[in-house]
Amino acid sequence: MDAAFTAEQDEMRRTLREILGKRCGPDEVKAAARTDTGHDRELWQRLARELGLPGVAVAEEYGGVGCTPADLALACEETGRALLPSPLLATAALAVPLIAALGTAAQRAALLPPLAAGEWTAALAVPGPALATALGLTGENAPGDWAGGGRAGGVQARAAGSGPAGSDPVGGDPAEAPAWRLYGEVAQVLDGHSADLLLVAAHTGGFARSRTLLFLVRADAPGLVRTRQPTLDETRPQGRVQLRDVPAEPLGAEGADPLPALAATGRTAAAVLAAEAVGAADRALARTVEHVCRREQFGRAIGSFQAVKHRLADLYVQIQAARSAAYYAAWDPDQGALALAQALEALRATAGEAVQLHGGIGFTWEHDAHLYFKRAAADDLLFGPVHRLRAHAAQRSGLFTPTSGTTGNEKAAV
DSSP, X not given: OOOOOOHHHHHHHHHHHHHHHHHOOHHHHHHHHTSSSSSOHHHXXXXXXXXXXGGTTSOGGGTSOOOOHHHHHHHHHHHHHHTOOOSHIIIIIIIHHHHHHXXXXXXXXXXXXXXXXXXXXXXXXXXXXXXXXXXXXXSOOOSSGGGTTTSSSSEEEEEOSSOOTTOOOSSSOTTSOOOEEEEEEXXXXXXXXXXXEEEEEEEESTTTTOEEEEEEEETTOTTEXXXXXXXXXXXXXXXXXXXXXXXXXXXXXXXXXXXXXXXXXXXXXXXXXXXXXXXHHHHHHHHHHHXXXXXXXXXXXXXXXXXXXXXXHHHHHHHHHHHHHHHHHHHOGGGHHHHHHHHHHHHHHHHXXXXXXTGGGGGSTTSTHHHHHHHHHHHHHHHOOHHHHHHHHHHHHTTTOOOTTOOHHHHHHO
């Protein structure tokens, strides 16, 4: 394994850091997060136009850059440093891989080019607070309660026989109108209030023969109602999506099982999120070091006190370990969940110390240090918690599975 970055990757990192350094100060981040869309549209278009950011991991035949998920992770480390409010995670790390893996040739040709060009954004709608389970990060994403289970709640899909006259499919042959209708609600969807395209996980077959499928829903579909939700972290905007007999198109060929693709997407997304969390933690530490070098107490900078030095040194070591894990996961996504757990833990510890070491002003809710604190808490809620990420990784690896020769007492101990 060659862990060195290429010249192209270094140039992408440098250019992205330069652009974000000019456009993503704390005040700009807050202003962008409080817009109707939750992000700066002009900056998003510039990143798409100059760097091809939304299409970094999209094949060139669909208008993308044709790079690997590792390049997307590297880019997200920089967006994490700036806490950039953008639809990059929801579009490039969650929706695009699913369309590329499951979509028909017609769907890929119709959907991937505008997504790669930044003309459209997309979001993955998973019923309930179960995104991490649906992606196979904190539990097996087998059909079950995380998507409604065929019972009341979640999103239900029914075959409509034939689509309504004049309705167009989301992707593919316009002569084939959507033949499915969706009904239900998804309370927490990343960028769900503003996405041009929704990938909705829904149950079909009723309770007895229930199975989970993914459906494509356009933003202008009749019966679709979306509302932005107040969130702890404004830079991770979420929307409530209500589907009231909405026409939808299945993603992929009929009968295709989306669960393996969701799990594969989860592993890659975990590596991307880990890199993003490392970038945020690194910047939070740098800002804290700057503060303790300026702030004086008893006639000297507080950063000169041994106790403060030790706390900062511990954070530095933790962040470097998380960075190594994130880079390794970008190369081997199977390690994404563990890397994400380590990165989220590093971000949470760094954000907490940043609040502490900024003193009294750091405890005010409006201080910039709380941007990192909120990001750490929100990501832990959305994609964790950390102990479940580690527990599921251990379970999958068979770490706690007793061997055939284990005695009764040893099994009890395990």
